Amino acid sequence: MTVDRHQLTMSGTGRDGVQHYEDALDALLFFRPEVVDRAADVLRVSPDAPLGHALHAYLAVLGTEERDTAAARAPFARFRGALDETRITPRERLHLAAAGACLDGDLHGAARLLDELSVGWPRDALALLAGHQLDFLTGDAGRLRDRIGGALSAWDQEDPHYGPLRGMYAFGLEESGHYEQAQEAGLDALDRNPRDVWGVHGVAHSFEMRGRFGDGLRFLDARTAHWASGNFLTVHNWWHYALFALEAGDTARVLDVYDSAVHPPDAEPLAMQLLDASALLWRLHLAGQDVSARWERLARDWAGRADGAHYAFNDVHIVMAYVGAGRIKDAEELIADRRRWLASVEDSYGTAPSTLSNHAMTARIGVPVCEALVAYGTARDRAAVDLLLPLRHRLAEFGGSHAQRDAVQKTLLEAALRCGRDEVARALLSERIALRPSCPYNWLAQARLADRLGHHAEAATARHRARLQAKEGGGRGAGRDVNAPGAGTRLV
Ligand SMILES: [Fe+2]
Known part of the structure; x- marks a missing residue:
């Protein structure tokens, strides 16, 4: 030994x-x-x-x-x-x-x-x-934080792998809502290893969740040499970049990032990367952008994989692509296939199996979310709202991050706005604005609701807030300037 x-x-x-x-x-x-x-x-x-x-x-x-x-x-x-x-x-x-x-x-x-x-x-x-x-x-936020937090004190801080632990801790802190601590832990990881792409990712998430999209862009721009190519997180971190650009209202930049980095012509059809492509195009779709040619290529890539029931989180992103490309029959067939799989698994186990994670993920979240996406894509907005409202607080059960799952939360809000479920839309917007008042998207959606209700002065005010926030980039935190030359200096 x-x-x-x-x-x-x-x-x-x-x-x-x-x-x-x-x-x-x-x-x-x-x-x-x-x-x-x-x-x-x-x-x-x-x-x-x-x-x-x-x-x-x-x-x-x-x-x-x-x-x-x-x-x-x-x-x-x-x-x-x-x-x-x-x-x-x-x-x-x-x-x-x-x-x-x-x-x-x-x-x-x-x-x-x-x-x-x-x-x-x-x-x-x-x-x-x-x-x-x-x-x-x-999607276990508490474990993401505490698994790493519980190990840290056993490590020598000079250990070469202590840095990556701090990077992991940053993501766990962020998913648990400790955004300032997440930023500090992530920056500490980058001080130790500038190419710690998971550390970059944790800091990006901390900006995303605070609606600090301008800081997010500056942070990523200042470090492209360290994260933007040659690693397993390249596509995903570019996806984060595109989310910041989208919030800033820079659709041209979003499309440029999509075409060159998130789903380039030579992209390998890997699930983890195609799902970022789906998640980005779906947000553009919700915003009313015509991205149909991109949807068609993406849907072809997903279809070519012929995915079976394996991970419900991926299924939802496959269905996004099918719906976006107008391939509703393919989306419905995927849902039917997952329903058949659920039934077959239950038969073979005799009961719902607790040792097959994807079973509960598919039954409780995956299938109803896929159905809601199809409903939204076929203008059955009330059905989409009815499907998503009961599960929106347990979406984490099928994995992913808050930022990734926000595509589903936004679908619920857009469906509520489109079908006149004004009380639901008001409550959702109240939540979003209370959490992230710096996000233009939230104010623009608030303006659409106010216009619907005939409250045009309130709508004008909301649009003004959106313009201000877009100009200011979502505001800046009070801490150190993470983008200043030399940022990445070891915290003491
Ligand atoms: Fe992420």
Whole structure:
């Protein structure tokens, strides 16, 4: 047995295998594509290393690609079947149990096992990263924050991987509503590693949730050399950039970013990237922009994948593309397919399975949201409102971030505005403006409602507020200027 650089025992490997594992982990923490080759190196030199197999399983799951998960199941099961688990460490047993749960679709169970692991071995960076991403996929804001928060005190702040932990913590803090702390944690991560793209992402989210779109643009503009290409988060961080530009009213910039970075002509049809494309075009669609040619290409890319029931969050984004492209029959067929899948799974389990995360995600959120999108796309706005109102406070159950799920919340608001459910629209706008008074979108929607009700002076005032906020970029925080030269200076 050998140990990694945190003195954690690794079975079935020698010094070379540990080095490849460390290299893979380093690439993974910074979302660098070479993680795939480095992970392969681990198993090439140490085919019996439990952590090598766990790493492969996590990589096969976290991209939400059904074919990757399916392909990883048999080799993982073969390895585990031949393994005498009494000869490996308790930490490795927990990793294999968590990785196995992931591959079997029990994302919640895997997240709990990794929680247990991190309490016992808080300096296991693989467990923290895999757990953190599972918390994201299951929309568990409290765990996103506390899994990392609970480990931090066990780390030496000079450890090279302490920075990525701070970046993860930034996202957990942001999803839990601690926006100022999220910004500070994310900037601390960037002070340590400017190319910590997950840290960039956490700070971007903190601006998004505070409606500080001007600061968000300046922050990302100042750091493009560090995040805008060559990593697994490139498309997603450009998507965040486009959201800021959209709030600023710069539609030309949004389309430019979409065409060049979010869904460029040579884009690989990966679910995690196509969903960003869907989510951006859907917002433009809600804003009344004609993006039909883009929808058609995007819908073709989704259709070419022939996705089965795997992750309800992706399904919703597939349906956005079908509805946007006018392919209503395809959207309805996807919904029917998921309903058949739900029934077949229930039959085979005898009851609704608690160990298949996507079952509840699809039944409780995915299918009704898909139906609401089709209703909205076919001008059945009352039906869209009736479908979305009861579940809008539990949307997080099917994963993603607040920013991503806001596309659904906006659909509800737009449907309510279009069909004259004025009391619902008023309440939704009151909530949005109370939370983010700096967002022009909220004021422009408020103006549309006021006009509908004949309150034209109020509408004019709301439009004025929208113009002011667009000009000011959503205002600035009172803290340090994150875009000043030298920003990224270590906080002390
Ligand atoms: Fe994000």
